Amino acid sequence: DVKVTQSSRYLVKRTGEKVFLECVQDMDHENMFWYRQDPGLGLRLIYFSYDVKMKEKGDIPEGYSVSREKKERFSLILESASTNQTSMYLCASTPEGPQPQHFGDGTRLSIL
Amino acid sequence: SQQGEEDPQALSIQEGENATMNCSYKTSINNLQWYRQNSGRGLVHLILIRSNEREKHSGRLRVTLDTSKKSSSLLITASRAADTASYFCATAGFLDTGRRALTFGSGTRLQVQP
Numbered sequence: 551d552v553k554v555t556q557s558s559r560y561l562v563k564r565t566g567e568k569v570f571l572e573c574v575q576d577m578d579h580e581n582m583f584w585y586r587q588d589p590g591l592g593l594r595l596i597y598f599s600y601d602v603k604m605k606e607k608g609d610i611p612e613g614y615s616v617s618r619e620k621k622e623r624f625s626l627i628l629e630s631a632s633t634n635q636t637s638m639y640l641c642a643s644t645p646e647g648p649q650p651q652h653f654g655d656g657t658r659l660s661i662l
Numbered sequence: 663s664q665q666g667e668e669d670p671q672a673l674s675i676q677e678g679e680n681a682t683m684n685c686s687y688k689t690s691i692n693n694l695q696w697y698r699q700n701s702g703r704g705l706v707h708l709i710l711i712r713s714n715e716r717e718k719h720s721g722r723l724r725v726t727l728d729t730s731k732k733s734s735s736l737l738i739t740a741s742r743a744a745d746t747a748s749y750f751c752a753t754a755g756f757l758d759t760g761r762r763a764l765t766f767g768s769g770t771r772l773q774v775q776p
Binding site for chain 1: 710
C-alpha cells in the first residue's frame with residue numbers, strides 16, 4: 551500500500567514565521583501535490599510537482615513556495631506566515647497521468 | 663477552470679437507506695473520481711470513472727457519469743454508520759490542456775444514523 555506521510559498532524563506558529571510542511575511518499579510516484587482545505591471551499595491546489603526539481607503553480611500559490619530535491623519528498627514553505635493561512639494542509643501523490651491520488655492525513659496549521 | 667460541485671452539501675439518512683450524491687462540472691474531462699474523507703483525516707480514493715464509461719460499480723458503490731450533462735452521481739446502497747464521512751468528486755482534465763492536477767468540489771457531508 552502507498553504511504554504518504556506528513557511530518558506533523560498539528561502545528562501552531564506565529565505570524566511572520568517561516569513554516570515548513572514536509573511530505574514523504576514511499577511508492578516512487580512522479581507527481582506530488584499540496585492542497586489546503588477550508589470549510590465550504592473543498593480542496594484548493596497550491597502547488598504540484600511532476601518531477602524532481604520541477605514545480606507548477608496551482609490555483610492559490612500566493613504566499614507559498616515548494617521544494618522537491620528528492621523524488622520522495624515534497625515540502626511546502628510559508629515564507630512569512632499570516633493568519634489567513636490557518637488551514638488544513640493535505641499532501642498527495644500519484645503515478646504519472648490523471649491517476650487516483652494517495653493522500654496523507656493532513657497537517658492542521660494554526661497561525662497566531 | 664473546471665470544478666466539481668457536489669449536491670447536496672449535507673445529507674442525513676438512517677442506516678440501511680441508500681445515499682445519493684451528485685456532482686456537476688464545467689469542462690471536458692478525462693475521468694471523474696470520487697473520494698471519501700473521515701473527519702480529521704486525509705482523502706481516500708473510492709472509484710474512478712472514465713469519460714467513455716456511463717456506469718461503474720464497486721461493492722455497495724455505484725457511480726454514473728453523464729458527459730452530455732456534465733454530471734455524475736455516487737450511490738451508496740444499504741448505508742452503514744461507518745459510511746459517515748465527507749464525499750468529494752474530482753475531475754481530471756486532459757494533459758494537453760496544461761492542467762495535470764485534479765479539481766475537487768466542496769464535498770457532501772453524509773451522516774448515517776444508527
